[in-house]
Amino acid sequence: MHTIDLRGRTHTSAELLALVPRAAVDVAVASEAAAALIDEVRTGGSEALLAQADRFDGGRPPALRVPASEIADAVSTLDPAVRRALEETIRRVRLASAAQVPPNTVTEIGPGARIRQRWQPIARVGLYVPGGKAVYPSSVVMNVVPAQVAGVTSIALVSPPQRDHGSHVHPVVLAAAGLLGIDEVYAMGGAGAIGALAYGVDDLGLEPVQLVTGPGNVYVAAAKRLIRGQAGIDAEAGPTDILVVADAAADARLVAADLISQAEHDELAAAVLVTDSTELADAVVAEVERQVALTTHRERVTAALTGGQSAVVLVDDLEAAAAFSNAFGPEHLEIQTTDAEAVLAGIQNAGAIFLGPHSPVSLGDYAAGSNHVLPTGGQARFAAGLNAATFLRSQQVVEYTEEGLADVAESIAALSATEALPAHGDAVVARFS
Missing domain, CATH: 3.40.50.1980 (Nitrogenase molybdenum iron protein domain)
Structure with missing residues (x-):
């Protein structure tokens, strides 16, 4: 996994978007x-x-x-x-x-x-x-x-x-x-x-x-x-991704296992660790190397983890980690920090969020009760995962009495005249002629 070092300066949203690692997938082709x-x-x-x-x-x-x-x-x-x-x-x-x-x-x-x-x-x-x-x-x-x-x-x-x-x-x-x-x-x-x-x-x-x-x-x-x-x-699904925000208190063995679990899906899967601890970063990289050698789909996992879409991102603090995560818009976000709720407060964009060391993404893939059909490729910045509301349409049923319409008739006439659509106002006035 290559390293992206963001320490030492504050980045704008546009700069973070440009720095986000992505799989080279173009649906248009x-x-x-x-x-x-x-x-x-x-x-x-x-x-x-x-x-x-x-x-x-x-x-x-x-x-x-x-x-x-x-x-x-x-x-x-x-x-x-x-x-x-x-x-x-x-x-x-x-x-x-x-x-x-x-x-x-x-x-x-x-x-x-x-x-x-x-x-x-x-x-x-x-x-x-x-x-x-x-x-x-x-x-x-x-x-x-x-x-x-x-x-x-x-x-x-x-x-x-x-x-x-x-x-x-x-x-x-x-x-x-x-x-x-x-x-x-x-x-x-x-x-x-x-x-x-x-x-x-x-x-x-x-x-x-x-x-x-x-x-x-x-x-x-x-x-x-x-x-x-x-x-x-629902969405145009691409390769899966996982982003883990972790601090020095996180267990490197578990973080590595979670990164590998999603890299197992596809050679283009993205696995990203964002941390303010160089010690944890080094420990996770060592654990990834050890665990990959033991996993069933080691060739696929190795391709994913060594691809440009996977990285270890070093930041100055957890606030900067949340900002990078928001730019990335992860399909799966894990927060393994001493105070996970504090990090969660800064998170805006994610498909599904997993808090603490006992809430791995694998739980959501199968038996958490949450849905695993989630926005990929950064689409979590503007889209939600599959849910019951996906299959529902919002409809507004408008019901006015004569009194209710009379209260806004003058406003409708004024606005329709301004927009050069006088027949709109006429349709209301006709009801009181």
Whole structure:
């Protein structure tokens, strides 16, 4: 891991943004290929999806729509320990997601004038569950549960077929879907699957969705960008990242383990330590070297940690650490300091925040109850992670009586005249003529 030394001077926000290490990922470079794959699906339907599965995923599945019996079999044959883990994760995520549903309210603006605020769930959504370097039944939970909590009634789930499983969707992914009552599952992946969700596939009976959520590779991200407008999207997911703010009191062994845990995802994953202690920095670097040699995916982890996107950042104090973190906008932020709450007070931008030595990011990836579908690539500076509100639309219901309208009729006439839109004012005046 290379070192970025910010000690000795105060940096502006613009300077910090320029210093932030990032993976060299450009979604635009995949746009042309993603657009071609989407067009293939729009014109070729099921046959195009089967051909793409053969070219890019785990081979042509026996059927694109997974039979209900196959989902039931996956549930019945699921390892009991994995089933218990999934059921407990579902329970926890459901509890935390319920807290994200805003209440309907009524605001009395004045006599005879009120606005009702209501939150209307999207009727139909498409959820993408990746299946590249790893298989993610946990992502089934993280996508489905907040949608269900929000009140979504129609859910289509897609995941690439796996060569190791006879070109079927991974059985644990199917089991997770089954445990959640999802019976509309398709064996498809990549940009073509995103296009299929957005535009529908007539010969498959796949109806278009209104919103597409879930992480994926750069082609999935490019496809989501391309279909935006035809359907909504949650975000364009990129490589994962973790930023750890730590002081001299932190345990170097645990900090190193957490950095490695996220570097395990992808060669482009970012792992960043920000600290005011050179002693801790040196200890963490030594621990990383020791632990990487012992980890299963050591080549992948080494590539991530030695890439330009990963670094040890030295700062003068924890206030400067918070400022750098805000510029970075981490997907996952860990705070391992003597007074974590004091650091938290200075944090504005983060996808999810983990306080203290016993709240590792791995906890959030699986069983914390929080959602692990989070903004990457600095998008936490302006976006939130997947949550129940993602699947809700804010609607204001305006209800005025004659008295209420009369109170603002003069104001409306004045403003409409100023904007050279007199018919707007006339529409109000007509009600009192």
